Amino acid sequence: MLEWIRDREHLRDVQEQHKDFFALAFWGKFSEAAERALAELKAFAQEYDDVPLYVVDVQKVRGIHKEFDVQRVPTVVAVENGGVTRSTEGVQSARFYALYFAGAAPSRPPEAGGRQVRHVTVYSGPGCPPCGLLKTYLRTHGISFREIDIARRPEEAEKLRRRSGYMAVPQTDINGRLVVGFDPAKLAPLLGIQSERRS
Secondary structure (H helix, E strand, C coil): CEEECCCHHHHHHHHHHCCCEEEEEEECCCCHHHHHHHHHHHHHHHHCCCCCEEEEECCCCCCHHHHCCCCCCCEEEEEECCEEEEEEECCCCHHHHHHHHCCCCCCCCCCCCCCCCCCEEEEECCCCHHHHHHHHHHHHCCCCCEEEECCCCHHHHHHHHHHHCCCCCCEEEECCEEEECCCHHHHHHHHCCCCCCCC
16 A cells, blocks of 8 residues: 655554554655656555555655654655664665565575575665665665664664674674675675676
């Protein structure tokens, strides 16, 4: 299902109705990227009509984006138990949203004898090209992930520093194991991705 947020009161009703989880997309007609993202979100909603997905037109319902710490459109956030647990900016595919919100199986099955990846968290930060490369790598291989921007969540940055000994980003938590930096050779076996040979 995809429904437009009419006003703040409507949003409060949605929050009350979907206390455990709903997805909220921030959209604006002024953004070409937002138009493309909306088409993908509609395709996702058509296939996964059980996922509560709401869209806010930031020009019509003003100020809501600040409550969710949204800086640009398009952005889609997951709201779980009253708080934002993850967000993704820019244009994503309907397939990506399916992995991100509906828990769909990865497009490539894991190798025989391998275990299926269940929990992947990417710790990223602003102005970080390797973070972008890492996220593209995961999406290309059909791996869904939760993203935490440590610039916005300093408490997570401190937890990460205690775990790995590094403040650098990106860092990827795969079923409890941390990989520092964008290193496909280390990531692939943990994610069940068959290594790609270069000729």
